[in-house]
Amino acid sequence: MSEEPVIGAESVAENDAEEPAEPVIGEVTDDDEGGDPSEGELAGLLRETLLAAHDDLSADDLPGESAAEVRERYVAARARIEREAAEARAAQVPAGAPGRFAPAPASAFEKIREGLTRLGA
Numbered sequence: 001m002s003e004e005p006v007i008g009a010e011s012v013a014e015n016d017a018e019e020p021a022e023p024v025i026g027e028v029t030d031d032d033e034g035g036d037p038s039e040g041e042l043a044g045l046l047r048e049t050l051l052a053a054h055d056d057l058s059a060d061d062l063p064g065e066s067a068a069e070v071r072e073r074y075v076a077a078r079a080r081i082e083r084e085a086a087e088a089r090a091a092q093v094p095a096g097a098p099g100r101f102a103p104a105p106a107s108a109f110e111k112i113r114e115g116l117t118r119l120g121a
Contacts, residue, residue, distance in 0.1 A: 042067045050074055056081055 037045070047062045047070050061077040064070040 039066045043070045046070050054078075 043064055043066050046067050047059070047064075050062060050070070051057055051059060057074075057077055062070050062073050064073055
């Protein structure tokens, strides 16, 4: 076998000293408390996920110390937002610009008076 160095590997002489292993994300160690996240951590994770997924929600909409409380607040907030959207859709707004007309003068005398009024005379 050749003695060429392998990318990412250290030589045997350098590995004689015990080095602590690098931590791996998501790895369960003996230091963990059973590996299960607490209820508060789950609530925080759920809150962050819902806020990232829905731009129309704010952190004030999702208070709670447990995941169940956060979910209840989420359901209530979504119902409120849907209700507000339905009310906005129900409001009748006429299409187009409002009519622009002034009462036309009926006689020639009224037309002359209207013209002089506009000129400021």
